[in-house]
Amino acid sequence: MHQLKHVEFYVTNVCNLSCDGCNRFNNLNLSGHDDWISHRDDYKNFLKHVDCSFITVLGGEPTMHPMINTILRDLRSYFPTKNILLTTNGLLLHKVKGLWSAIVDNKICLDLNVHNHEWRVPVYNNLVGLIKQKFKLNWRNTGSGWSAEFTHKGVPHRFSCSDSFMQNSFGHPHGAMKPYNSDREKAWQACYSKCPTISEGKFFKCPISHCMPVAIRQRNDITYTESQKSLIDSFPYFKCCDIQNVSVEEFKTLVHGSIEQCTLCPESFKHHKINRQEISKNYF
DSSP: OEEEEEEEEEEESOOSEEETTOTTOGGGOOOOBOOHHHHHHHHHHHHHHEEEEEEEEEESOGGGSTTHHHHHHHHHHHSOSSEEEEEEOSTTTTTSTTHHHHHHHTTOEEEEEESOGGGHHHHHHHHHHHHTSOOOOOOEEOSSSEEEEEEETTEEEEEEEOSEEEOOTTOTTSSSOOOOOOOHHHHHHHOSOOOOEEETTEEESSHHHHHHHHHHHHOSOOOOOHHHHHHHTTOOEEEGGGGGGSOHHHHHHHHHSOOGGGGGSOSSOOEEEOOOEEEOTTOO
16 A cells, blocks of 8 residues: 555635635636546545545635535545545635535534635634634744634634745746746755645646646646646646556655656745735636
C-alpha cells in the first residue's frame, strides 16, 4: 500500500469569490466541476490502496459543486475513521440544502478561510444559526492573519481570516499573467504547496498540475512560450482507477521529487495583499 500524509480532492474550478492573485487561479472566472458520478469508484479504489492521514475537499469553492453532499458522504464511507476537511469561505454553508446535515452526520471538519475581515461576522452568525447556539472564538495572530478553533459535537473546526495570498504561478497580480522560467530544483525546494491533488479521476503531484492546464485551456490572456506550453500539456499523473498497479518507486518519485514542470513556478514565494475581492459572476 502506498503511503501519503495528505491528499486534496479538488472538486470544482468554480468559485463564488474573485480574489486578486488567487493561487489556484479561481479569480479568472473558470468553469467546470469534477464529474463525481463518473469517478466515484476510481476514488474509492484510490483510498483503498493509498494510506492517507487525512484528506481535504476544496476548489474553487467546493460548496458550489452540485453534488457536494454526495461527495462528503461518499468520502466518509471510503475513509471511515480519519479526518476529512472541507476548505470553504463559508458564505454558502447556510444556503446549500442539506449541506450542514452532510457535514455534521459525516463528522466533516470545517476549514473556514475568509479573506475579507468584513465577512467574518456574517459567516460567524450563519454558523450560529446552523448550530443553533453561540460559541466563543479565541482569535490568535498567526503572522499572516488570524485563526480560531471551535468544536461542535466532538468535531474540531478552524476559522481563519487573512487578507494576503502567496504569489501564484502566473505572477499575478503584479503584472501580465505568465508562467515562470525557474530552476527546477530551486522552485521545488521553495514550493510551499506540496499537496498531492486528485481531480477528474487523476492523481496529480500538486494543485498547479491540475489548475494551470485548466486556466490555459479556458483563457486567452495568459502568455507562454512553446516550450512552456509543451510542459503544461504534459503534467504527469496516475489514474486513480489504476493506482494499485503503480510501483512504490514510481509513486514516491512523483510525490517527493521535482518534475520538469516545476520550472513553471517561482524560485521563491512572497505574500501579497489581496487588493480586490468581490462576489464572482459565478455566485448563485
